[in-house]
Amino acid sequence: MTLRNNKSRQLRDMLNSPELEFILEAHNGISAKLVQQAGFKGIWASGLALSTQFCVRDSNEASWTQVVDMLEFMSDATEVPILLDGDTGYGNFNNMRRLVRKLEQRGIAGVCIEDKEFPKTNSFIGSEKQALADISEFCGKIRAGKDSQQDPDFCIVARVEALIAGWGMDEALKRATAYCAAGADAILIHSRQSRPDEIIEFARQWDGACPLVIVPTKYYSTPVDVFRKAGISLVIWANHMIRASVRAMENTSREIFEQQSLVDVEDLITDVDSIFQLQGADELLRAQERYLDNASECQALVLAASRGNNLYELTEDRPKAMLKIRGKPLLQRLVDEFKKHAINDITVIAGYKSESLTVGSVDIRLNDRYESTGELYSLACARDKFTDDMVITYGDLLFRSYILQDLLDRDGEIVIVVDSLVDDVEISGTLDYAWCDRPDDRSLFMQEVSLEHITEGKPVEPVKPSGRWTGMMRVRTQGRQWLEQALEELENQAGFDQLTLPDLLNHLVRRGRTVTVHYINGHWLDVNSVNDIDRAVDFTSD
Numbered sequence: 124m125t126l127r128n129n130k131s132r133q134l135r136d137m138l139n140s141p142e143l144e145f146i147l148e149a150h151n152g153i154s155a156k157l158v159q160q161a162g163f164k165g166i167w168a169s170g171l172a173l174s175t176q177f178c179v180r181d182s183n184e185a186s187w188t189q190v191v192d193m194l195e196f197m198s199d200a201t202e203v204p205i206l207l208d209g210d211t212g213y214g215n216f217n218n219m220r221r222l223v224r225k226l227e228q229r230g231i232a233g234v235c236i237e238d239k240e241f242p243k244t245n246s247f248i249g250s251e252k253q254a255l256a257d258i259s260e261f262c263g264k265i266r267a268g269k270d271s272q273q274d275p276d277f278c279i280v281a282r283v284e285a286l287i288a289g290w291g292m293d294e295a296l297k298r299a300t301a302y303c304a305a306g307a308d309a310i311l312i313h314s315r316q317s318r319p320d321e322i323i324e325f326a327r328q329w330d331g332a333c334p335l336v337i338v339p340t341k342y343y344s345t346p347v348d349v350f351r352k353a354g355i356s357l358v359i360w361a362n363h364m365i366r367a368s369v370r371a372m373e374n375t376s377r378e379i380f381e382q383q384s385l386v387d388v389e390d391l392i393t394d395v396d397s398i399f400q401l402q403g404a405d406e407l408l409r410a411q412e413r414y415l416d417n418a419s420e421c422q423a424l425v426l427a428a429s430r431g432n433n434l435y436e437l438t439e440d441r442p443k444a445m446l447k448i449r450g451k452p453l454l455q456r457l458v459d460e461f462k463k464h465a466i467n468d469i470t471v472i473a474g475y476k477s478e479s480l481t482v483g484s485v486d487i488r489l490n491d492r493y494e495s496t497g498e499l500y501s502l503a504c505a506r507d508k509f510t511d512d513m514v515i516t517y518g519d520l521l522f523r524s525y526i527l528q529d530l531l532d533r534d535g536e537i538v539i540v541v542d543s544l545v546d547d548v549e550i551s552g553t554l555d556y557a558w559c560d561r562p563d564d565r566s567l568f569m570q571e572v573s574l575e576h577i578t579e580g581k582p583v584e585p586v587k588p589s590g591r592w593t594g595m596m597r598v599r600t601q602g603r604q605w606l607e608q609a610l611e612e613l614e615n616q617a618g619f620d621q622l623t624l625p626d627l628l629n630h631l632v633r634r635g636r637t638v639t640v641h642y643i644n645g646h647w648l649d650v651n652s653v654n655d656i657d658r659a660v661d662f663t664s665d
């Protein structure tokens with residue numbers, strides 16, 4: 124039976140296409156996926172990069188089966204063809220036969236073998252001292268590979284190292300011609316010079332018996348039109364994903380070590396949600412819906428009905444939650460933050476210019492009396508969305524990711540986030556100062572602290588406040604019952620329309636309910652003034 128692999132077909136088409144094509148290095152499942160996501164039509168499974176990710180030398184120290192195991196993850200993660208840098212074929216003609224069969228079984232589209240001796244050394248290490256394979260022995264290896272493949276489209280690329288080893292142009296051309304005649308589907312002509320001259324000269328003298336492949340690692344500044352004009356078929360960018368990740372990992376590990384904290388790093392690195400996306404977590408969630416009972420999830424309620432009067436003309440056509448910071452509305456940033464923490468059921472309570480709330484995948488509840496009512500009235504507009512696990516926030520907040528994560532991890536029926544750095548922050552707008560039953564002891568994590576009361580505006584009490592409420596709270600089953608009861612009680616009082624969330628919290632405390640305080644120290648802000656917008660720009664990095 125003939126085995127046909129669409130990926131091999133794609134690689135063959137790239138080699139034979141009249142266009143100049145490009146493939147980029149990858150060395151594991153995730154890098155392969157990212158190369159494909161960037162738009163590349165193919166992947167170079169580089170020997171250098173694969174050995175680097177194992178942290179061994181590019182001298183066949185990793186066994187060929189270890190390489191093939193990794194290739195399977197790469198192939199499973201992608202739909203584009205993978206060309207393996209198969210070094211010397213890991214042995215003689217017989218090893219080559221087995222290699223080709225195993226590669227086909229793992230969905231690999233082709234293999235490139237080089238005319239050196241096993242164990243090989245990277246072309247850029249002492250290249251002139253490297254011995255080349257005997258031409259007829261190498262041709263036998265190519266023939267053995269071609270005879271072993273079941274898929275007629277599987278590609279064998281023969282790599283000529285004569286220029287690397289300093290054997291000259293004639294030798295390179297002689298070898299390429301022999302390898303082509305032995306059945307190679309393409310010739311990779313390699314050079315270690317910083318200019319493309321010898322590659323161009325090779326291409327000029329080449330009779331076109333099969334397509335040419337190059338690896339411009341050393342002559343990287345050459346414009347690709349030069350290759351196009353020279354009739355090259357395929358360019359391999361051979362090691363740039365591993366080099367990029369080594370640099371990123373060096374920087375991140377150093378920063379975390381020096382800071383003894385993740386806070387400065389968190390927003391500079393890929394968020395965990397994006398990692399889940401790359402892994403295909405959505406598919407697993409859908410499968411769980413099909414095969415498992417659904418577990419309940421935390422939901423979010425966002426108060427975004429107000430205009431933000433201190434922002435003047437900036438909020439002429441939108442509520443302040445839709446103000447853009449670095450091109451992205453505050454509300455969108457909040458929604459992204461919730462999604463990062465798998466909070467996907469998000470309800471926004473809109474009012475002023477509600478038609479401009481163009482943030483996707485959120486439910487909207489409308490407070491159409493936003494002009495004459497306060498926050499509590501807005502919250503009551505979303506009563507039908509109350510659940511036994513919810514986060515309630517103002518719509519103008521920016522905060523570091525860990526704050527929401529810690530809030531979600533925190534025990535308590537009603538938990539509010541209070542910033543104990545009251546003196547240190549430049550603040551504007553309405554200030555919700557919190558007095559708690561004990562001050563923040565920064566040597567303790569997740570201390571047992573309860574709210575005593577919150578005051579809006581400048582504190583007049585002689586006792587310094589314990590902190591400033593950020594406008595974020597978490598409510599669980601029992602807390603939801605307290606909250607609904609409190610709303611009913613307050614609704615029957617005169618002046619309900621003007622009440623705020625602090626009024627609600629004070630009412631709860633007066634009724635003997637425990638409102639747990641989760642202390643933080645900065646790393647957040649809300650936008651109440653034009654100055655706050657500048658601070659918000661500084662605060663964000665994307």
Ligand code: SPV
Pocket residue numbers: 169170171172208245246247338340361362
């Ligand atoms: C590799 O990527 O492992 C290669 C190309 O063989 S090079 O390192 O340029 O020789």
Ligand code: MG
Pocket residue numbers: 169170171208210
């Ligand atoms: Mg290599």
